Amino acid sequence: MHELSIAEALVEQIRRYAPSGAILAKARVEIGPRRAVDDDALRFAWQALVANTDFEGAKLEIILHPWDLFCNKCKRHWTSMDPLERCSACGSEETQAGGSNDLRLLSIEVAPDFLPLPQRL
Amino acid sequence: MNVQVVESVLKLNDDVANSNRQLLQQHGIFTIDLIGGPGCGKTLLIERTLAALRKSMRIAVVVGDLTTARDAERIAAFCTNVVQINTGKGCHLEAHQVRHALDKLDLTEIDLLIIENVGNLVCPVGFDLGQNAKVGMFATTEGPDKPAKYPQLVSAADLLLLNKMDLLHYVPFDLAQWHRDVARLNSHVTVVECSAYANDLAPWLSWLRKQVGTRKNGAVKRHELAS
16 A cells, blocks of 8 residues: 555645645646556545545546557557557557656646735734 | 646655665665565575675665564574664655665675565555665466566566576466566566575576676775775
C-alpha cells in the first residue's frame, strides 16, 4: 500500500503550491504505465487522508497513461493497458512494451469563488 | 483558479535520492537496490555474495524489513558493515531512510553497497534510493507468471535474477515463457539464472566485479587521497 506514502507526498506538495487559505477543488495527477501505482488505491488513500481536513471534498483526477507497444514482426505501434497484449494486426507475441515512468502533479484548481481573506486586524 | 504545477509527486524523495547518489558516487561506491518478493532468496544471495567477494572488495549492506533484525544478524556473520532499517508497517524503503543508514557507515571503507529492500514486488519499484542499479529477483518456486504479473519491476530493472534454478525440475515452471515475458517487457535487461543455495552464482558475481571495478577506476577514493 505504497499509495498511502504517495498520497501523503501529494497532499504536502499541494500545500506548497496552493495559495494560503485556498479551497482546493481538484488536483490533477498523471501516472505513467511503468510506475507501479494503482489508481483506485491512490484515490482511497487520498480520501482517507483529506477527510476532516480543509481538502475534504476535493476531487483527485488521475490520468492513467497506457503502455506503448511495438510489434517486432509487423512493426505496428499501438497503446494498451496490458503490456503483454498480442499484436492485434498479426497476432504475434513478439512485442515490446515501454512507456513513461512519470508520477506527476499536473495542476491544482482552487474553488472559483475563492478570494484570499483580508488579514484580520 | 487553475495553478499549473507539473512536478514529480515524489520530488522530495527524488531529491534525497539524488543527494544519496552524489554522496555514494563521491566515494566511488557502486550501489544496488535489490528488490524481490518475500522468500525469493535475497538474504541468502547476499550471504553467498559476501562469502565470495569479501576478500576482493569492501561491502556494506543496508537491509529493510518491517520488523526484526534477523536479516542483519544473518548478514553480520559475513560482514561488519550492516545496518538494519525497520520500516514498521512501511512496505518499501524510501531515500531518507537510506540516508540515515548511510550516516551510520564509514563510506570511505566501502566499494559495494547492497540495499536489500523490503520483500515486495510492487511498492519498492517507484522509490528511488540513490542506487546505481536496480536488481529484481524472482525464484522458480514462485511460478513462471511473475514477470507478467509484476511488469513494472521487470521494466525498471537493470538486472534480473532468476533464483532457485536448482529446484527447476521439482516445480511447475515454464522457463521459456518466463524469458519470453521478460524480453517483451524489457529488451535491455541483463538476465541471470542462479541458485544462491547451491552457490551457483558465477555470472552474478562477475557482473558485480565488473560494475565495482568500473566505479573504482573512475573515482578517487578518500583513503587513496589520505595515503
